Amino acid sequence: MPKLILVRHGQSEWNEKNLFTGWVDVSLSKIGEAEAKKAGQLLHEQKVKPDVLFTSKLSRAINTANIALAQTDRLWIPVKRSWRLNERHYGSLQGLDKAETLKTYGPEKFQTWRRSFDVPPPPIEATSKYSQKGDERYSDIPNDLVPETESLSLVIDRLLPYWQDEIAKELLEGKDVMIVAHGNSLRGLVKYLDNISDADIAGLNIPTAIPLVFELEPKTLKPTKPYYYLDPEAAAAGAAAVANQGKK
Numbered sequence: 001m002p003k004l005i006l007v008r009h010g011q012s013e014w015n016e017k018n019l020f021t022g023w024v025d026v027s028l029s030k031i032g033e034a035e036a037k038k039a040g041q042l043l044h045e046q047k048v049k050p051d052v053l054f055t056s057k058l059s060r061a062i063n064t065a066n067i068a069l070a071q072t073d074r075l076w077i078p079v080k081r082s083w084r085l086n087e088r089h090y091g092s093l094q095g096l097d098k099a100e101t102l103k104t105y106g107p108e109k110f111q112t113w114r115r116s117f118d119v120p121p122p123p124i125e126a127t128s129k130y131s132q133k134g135d136e137r138y139s140d141i142p143n144d145l146v147p148e149t150e151s152l153s154l155v156i157d158r159l160l161p162y163w164q165d166e167i168a169k170e171l172l173e174g175k176d177v178m179i180v181a182h183g184n185s186l187r188g189l190v191k192y193l194d195n196i197s198d199a200d201i202a203g204l205n206i207p208t209a210i211p212l213v214f215e216l217e218p219k220t221l222k223p224t225k226p227y228y229y230l231d232p233e234a235a236a237a238g239a240a241a242v243a244n245q246g247k248k
């Protein structure tokens with residue numbers, strides 16, 4: 001039965017500072033590096049052995065994957081990277097402090113921007129230092145299609161073709177696949193796999209760097225049982241902390 005292992009990157013420097021991040025390419029914090037190492041130790045201890053790796057194009061995901069795989073002596077597995085696994089583009093919120101944004105705009109707007117299904121935040125200006133227009137790493141996307149903002153719904157729209165064309169293909173060959181990506185791109189994938197409603201997905205938060213495992217039916221790739229975390233207690237605490245971001 002193929003396994004799908006989802007890992008959100010470890011804490012980033014902007015997670016630590018409580019800033020909206022999206023497509024801005026920030027580094028892991030020291031805590032994030034330690035979390036990535038712990039993720040790898042969990043894989044090793046529980047004998048979870050990915051055959052192939054997918055990451056976004058953002059350093060925090062790439063470095064998390066490398067640190068984790070080093071712990072289980074699997075740095076050698078094949079890897080593919082795509083912008084389609086990137087974090088949700090947070091529009092003009094990129095770089096803003098979450099607590100200040102909550103104070104300025106109020107809880108309703110803040111929650112709508114963070115967790116509604118289909119309301120994107122206001123778009124970022126192409127001239128902003130946090131815009132990705134013209135960034136060489138996205139030269140495979142026509143420049144006018146480099147996002148200026150995204151809702152979760154738009155993230156799912158750009159993620160699913162990649163799931164179908166690249167990721168599902170490996171799983172259908174019986175390989176165990178690890179995806180190291182981001183809070184919201186992984187929320188989109190879990191929504192799709194578990195058929196979570198547009199309303200209920202608001203309540204799902206994914207903690208940093210705790211491997212989450214789906215066991216899939218080999219032909220249909222439907223989950224055969226609920227997904228589980230390799231460290232369920234730490235995952236529950238981590239998810240609650242993500243849900244409460246901004247309220248400090």
Ligand SMILES: O=C(O)[C@@H](CO)OP(=O)(O)O
Pocket residue numbers: 015019020021022023087088090114183184242245
């Ligand atoms: O800032 C972001 O890009 C994301 C993930 O860190 O934040 P949130 O959990 O608020 O969607």
